Amino acid sequence: xxxxxxxxxxxxxxxxxxxxxxxxxxxxxxxxxxxxxxxxxxxxxxxxxxxxxxxxxxxxxxxxxxxxxxxxxxxxxxxxxxxxxxxxxxxxxxxxxxxxxxxxxxxxxxxxxxxxxxxxxxxxxxxxxxxxxxxxxxxxxxxxxxxxxxxxxxxxxxxxxxxxxxxxxxxxxxxxxxxxxxxxxxxxxxxxxxxxxxxxxxxxxxxxxxxxxxxxxxxxxxxxxxxxxxxxxxxxxxxxxxxxxxxxxxxxxxxxxxxxxxxxxxxxxxxxxxxxxxxxxxxxxxxxxxxxxxxxxxxxxxxxxxxxxxxxxxxxxxxxxxxxxxxxxxxxxxxxxxxxxxxxxxxxxxxxxxxxxxxxxxxxxxxxxxxxxxxxxxxxxxxxxxxxxxxxxxxxxxxxxxxxxxxxxxxxxxxxxxxxxxxxxxxxxxxxxxxxxxxxxxxxxxxxxxxxxxxxxxxxxxxxxxxxxxxxxxxxxxxxxxxxxxxxxxxxxxxxxxxxxxxxxxxxxxxxxxxxxxxxxxxxxxxxxxxxxxxxxxxxxxxxxxxxxxxxxxxxxxxxxxxxxxxxxxxxxxxxxxxxxxxxxxxxxxxxxxxxxxxxxxxxxxxxxxxxxxxxxxxxxxxxxxxxxxxxxxxxxxxxxxxxxxxxxxxx
Numbered sequence: 001x002x003x004x005x006x007x008x009x010x011x012x013x014x015x016x017x018x019x020x021x022x023x024x025x026x027x028x029x030x031x032x033x034x035x036x037x038x039x040x041x042x043x044x045x046x047x048x049x050x051x052x053x054x055x056x057x058x059x060x061x062x063x064x065x066x067x068x069x070x071x072x073x074x075x076x077x078x079x080x081x082x083x084x085x086x087x088x089x090x091x092x093x094x095x096x097x098x099x100x101x102x103x104x105x106x107x108x109x110x111x112x113x114x115x116x117x118x119x120x121x122x123x124x125x126x127x128x129x130x131x132x133x134x135x136x137x138x139x140x141x142x143x144x145x146x147x148x149x150x151x152x153x154x155x156x157x158x159x160x161x162x163x164x165x166x167x168x169x170x171x172x173x174x175x176x177x178x179x180x181x182x183x184x185x186x187x188x189x190x191x192x193x194x195x196x197x198x199x200x201x202x203x204x205x206x207x208x209x210x211x212x213x214x215x216x217x218x219x220x221x222x223x224x225x226x227x228x229x230x231x232x233x234x235x236x237x238x239x240x241x242x243x244x245x246x247x248x249x250x251x252x253x254x255x256x257x258x259x260x261x262x263x264x265x266x267x268x269x270x271x272x273x274x275x276x277x278x279x280x281x282x283x284x285x286x287x288x289x290x291x292x293x294x295x296x297x298x299x300x301x302x303x304x305x306x307x308x309x310x311x312x313x314x315x316x317x318x319x320x321x322x323x324x325x326x327x328x329x330x331x332x333x334x335x336x337x338x339x340x341x342x343x344x345x346x347x348x349x350x351x352x353x354x355x356x357x358x359x360x361x362x363x364x365x366x367x368x369x370x371x372x373x374x375x376x377x378x379x380x381x382x383x384x385x386x387x388x389x390x391x392x393x394x395x396x397x398x399x400x401x402x403x404x405x406x407x408x409x410x411x412x413x414x415x416x417x418x419x420x421x422x423x424x425x426x427x428x429x430x431x432x433x434x435x436x437x438x439x440x441x442x443x444x445x446x447x448x449x450x451x452x453x454x455x456x457x458x459x460x461x462x463x464x465x466x467x468x469x470x471x472x473x474x475x476x477x478x479x480x481x482x483x484x485x486x487x488x489x490x491x492x493x494x495x496x497x498x499x500x501x502x503x504x505x506x507x508x509x510x511x512x513x514x515x516x517x518x519x520x521x522x523x524x525x526x527x528x529x530x531x532x533x534x535x536x537x538x539x540x541x542x543x544x545x546x547x548x549x550x551x552x553x554x555x556x557x558x559x560x561x562x563x564x565x566x567x568x569x570x571x572x573x574x575x576x577x578x579x580x581x582x583x584x585x586x587x588x589x590x591x592x593x594x595x596x597x598x599x600x601x602x603x604x605x606x607x608x609x610x611x612x613x614x615x616x617x618x619x620x621x622x623x624x625x626x627x628x629x630x631x632x633x634x635x636x637x638x639x640x641x642x643x644x645x646x647x648x649x650x651x652x
Contacts, residue, residue, distance in 0.1 A: 037366035038287035038318050038352060038419070047283050048264035050319045051237060054297030055267075056255045075138065076556060077625035081547045083381060086329045088224035090159030090170060091548045093632050095623040099204055100134040100143060101167060103157035104635060105619050129153060131160075131169065133204050134637060134652055138625040141639040143652040146204040158194070161224045163307045165202035166210075168229055171195045172219045191238050194219040196231070198310060211310050215280060216269035217301070221325040223332075228358055229305045230332065232325055235280075236298045237267035269301065273311060281315040287363055288319045296320055302332060304359040316354065316361040324373060328385035331355050331364070335373050335383075349373050349394055351412070353421060364414055367421035371396035371408045377545035378489055384448030389413050389424065389472055391448050393436070393455060403439035407457065411472045427467070427475045434477050436465055445500065447490035452478075452523065454498060458486035459508070464500070466523040478523035483531075485514045488544045491552060493560060496521035496593045497529070501543055501550070501564060504533045511537045513544075513566050515585065519593040530598050534583060536571020542620050551622040560587040561642065563629070565620035580617045581605035582631050584645055602645040604631050606638045609651070 041047045077097045082089045092103040131149040136142070151157065151171075158170040172194040195214035199207045217235035224230070241258055243251040269280040281301055289296070300322040303315040324335040336350040349372055353364040371394025373382055383392040390412040398404055409427035414420075428435050437443065437457030445456040451470040457463055464487070468478040487500030497519060504514040516531035542549035543564045553561040567580040581603040589595045608615045621632040624642070631638045638650035 037290055037350065037368070038320075038363055039290045040363070041283050041286045041288055044264050044283035046288055047286055047319060048267070050288050050296055051264070051267045051299070052259045052262065055237060055239065055242060056252070056259055075626045076553065077138070078551050078553050078623050081550050081552065083547070084328055084384075086225065087327055088161060089548070090161065090222045090224075091621075092157060092159050092619070093548075093621040094160050094162050094167075095136075095625075095630065096162050097625065098136060099146070099162075099201070100132075100136060100623070100630060100632070100637060101160055101162065101201075102132040102134070102632060102635060102637065103160060103169065104128060104130065104151070106156045106158075128635065131157065131167075132635070133201065133207060135204050136625070136630065138628040141628050141641060141649055143630065143637055143639060143650075145652065147207055149199065149207055158219050159222065161229060161307075162201075163224070163227060165200060166307050167199040167201045167207065168224075168307055169197045169199070170219065170222055170231065171197060192218045194231075194233055196229070196305065196310075198307065211274060213271060213273045213310070215271045215303070220300070220322055221327075223327040224307075225327075225329060225356065226358075227307050228356075229307060230327065230356065230361075231303045231305065232322065232332075232334075233269075233301050233303070234298060234322065235269040235301065237262075239266075269299070271303075271313075281317045285315060286317040286319065300334065302354060302361055304356070304361055306359060312359065314359040314361060316363070318352065318363070320350075320352075324380065326380050326383040326385075327356075330357075331385060332361070333383060333385075333390060337372055338368075347372050347396065351390070351392075351421060353390070353414070363419060365419040365421045367412055367423070369394055369408075369410050369412075369423070371406070378445065378547060381448075381490075382443075382446045384453075386448065386450065386469075390421065391453065391469060393443065393446055393453070395443055405437070405440060405442065407436040407443050407455070409436065409453070409467065409475055411469070411475065413472075425473050425475055427477070432474075432476050436467070436477065438463065444502065445487040445490045447492070447498070449492050452520075454490055454520070456487045456490070456500070456502070458505070464518060464526055466520060466526055468523060479526050481518065481526040481528065483516065483528055485511075485516075487514075487516065489547060489550065491550070491562075493517070493587060494590050497587075497590055497596060499562070499587075499598075501541070503544075509537070512539045512571060513541045513564070515564065515598070517587065517596065517598045519596070521593045529593065529596055532585075532598070532600055534566045535568035535578070538569035538575040540567045541565060542617075549620045549622075551624060553624040556626075558588075560590060561585070561624060562587070563622045563624070565617065565622070567617060577616075579605060580615055580633075582620065582622055582629075584629075584642065601642075604629065604638065604640045604645045604648055606631070606633065606636075606648050606650065609636070 080091045094101040129151045133147045134143045135146045155171050158172050161168040193214050198211035201207045217233040220232040220234050222231045246252050271280040296319045299317045299319050301315050301317040305313045321336050322334040323337050326333045332354045334352045338348040348368050350368050352366045355362045355364050373394050392410050394408050396406045411424040412421040413424050415422050441457035441459045447454045453467040455465045464481045466479045469475050485504040487502035489501040491499040493499050500516045504511040512533040512535040514533050517529040519527040519529050551563045562585050563582050565582050568578045570576040570578050583603045584601045586599050586601050588597050617633050623630045627642045629640050636651035638648050640648050
């Protein structure tokens with residue numbers, strides 16, 4: 001497969017803009033799997049040539065002409081909600097059963113507007129530049145400020161982990177950052193820095209900084225497995241005087257002359273730990289694309305950092321972009337969207353697999369598949385590893401008005417003979433032609449659970465599909481259920497029950513926030529065991545796109561509890577804001593699906609801190625500890641007891 005041309009686009013490698021338009025993907029052709037898409041760097045000169053070629057912008061005459069013409073606590077308590085067991089996820093709020101760590105939201109004033117003289121300024125104030133540490137007393141529902149860790153004005157906290165008495169904070173200087181798993185492919189990222197800081201918080205009143213590290217590049221994603229934090233970042237060499245957007249042949253020649261004096265060491269990212277600077281990655285730990293002209297001006301790195309011994313980090317890299325990241329307990333998968341008329345069959349997702357074992361990060365194989373695995377929101381639920389197989393659902397757009405979209409299930413497995421991910425099976429196929437979704441239905445919530453995958457599609461109604469994966473070589477749609485609305489997020493209550501969070505859609509128009517309980521004990525005949533709708537059209541829940549805003553506490557005296565934040569608009573024909581609250585639910589008799597029930601038990605609505613301004617909430621987190629609930633709204637912490645949520649304490 002030929003790489004889409006990025007030459008004259010320089011570093012403006014936007015996913016949509018950089019690769020031209022797609023050919024008609026509606027044909028029956030398939031994309032062949034390329035063997036060994038990445039090769040280890042045996043000669044550093046190969047990596048140097050790849051980076052320089054990408055930076056030099058060696059556009060052909062026709063391309064240049066086109067440019068010129070275009071000018072750790074006790075009790076039953078919840079922590080951060082994660083996709084996979086034993087794989088911790090980065091978040092800006094952490095709770096360990098004893099201490100709450102609250103980092104400021106990432107905040108940018110917007111948007112080049114001037115208010116009229118005398119007009120009220122309702123823009124919320126920027127968060128205080130510090131990480132707050134609060135000690136909690138669940139028995140009384142109290143929380144006390146123990147300490148504040150100051151942050152520089154230019155530093156944002158991407159998220160945090162806690163491990164024993166260590167607080168691991170990922171930092172960055174980029175304004176563009178991430179939202180959940182979403183990473184924006186921005187144009188000018190080269191001068192940016194990310195980093196990490198490790199604090200000793202054994203004395204919550206006196207945290208001390210043990211490690212202060214900075215890394216060249218931009219943060220992409222991160223996970224923690226055991227004692228090791230994996231940080232994915234992206235780096236483009238920043239060369240003073242280089243034309244990063246070539247507009248004519250003279251600028252191209254100037255780039256080539258400048259780069260002739262640049263070494264590989266000049267282009268590789270650096271890391272500085274407690275004032276000592278070194279290369280982040282050695283060339284022999286990197287990979288370059290096989291069978292293509294080397295012309296990538298970017299490297300993607302994954303750095304494995306032991307929390308208790310960060311100086312002994314290891315880093316692997318490859319000379320391509322990363323648009324999405326999925327991490328299992330044993331592996332890390334990168335996805336990259338590829339577009340262009342030269343691609344057989346239309347838009348393609350490239351996948352790379354790296355095995356993880358402590359600080360060992362080893363390339364295992366790659367594949368190209370038809371369709372796009374969208375990044376952002378809950379999209380990483382569209383990928384899952386099980387028994388060594390990667391299962392995923394991609395979406396392919398076609399130029400057929402009657403059915404312009406196809407959702408494709410793939411099961412991939414490592415080859416026994418070469419570094420390749422082989423396609424074990426696909427769905428639909430000739431033997432199983434039934435499609436995932438009706439014509440023109442978009443893909444919403446996806447969840448892989450053991451031998452079953454659940455997928456929700458929507459155009460006017462919500463089909464919930466149950467897909468049997470027990471035989472990886474022959475997946476099939478076992479059953480489906482049609483209800484109004486759709487689910488963006490799916491949570492397993494038990495082997496027989498599935499919780500859906502999304503929107504109601506009366507008449508096919510998305511409305512209020514909908515919570516629905518599905519009985520999947522019989523895959524051939526899924527059933528709804530009840531639903532509730534909060535608010536009307538325009539209502540919003542952060543949990544629709546960020547799973548960390550969803551909280552679930554299982555088996556409290558035989559009852560499951562969960563919470564979701566909702567910002568409510570009335571359903572009276574106009575969008576009238578009513579307020580924001582944390583809604584509390586219980587699920588009873590989950591071991592008997594035919595008798596199970598889901599009940600809304602109340603909501604926590606803290607009093608407004610400013611009666612003259614709307615209490616719009618930018619960030620919501622909730623943590624249940626026995627019968628006590630700590631509710632984080634933006635930088636403020638409130639508490640209430642489960643059985644009396646109307647009595648709210650705080651802010652702390």
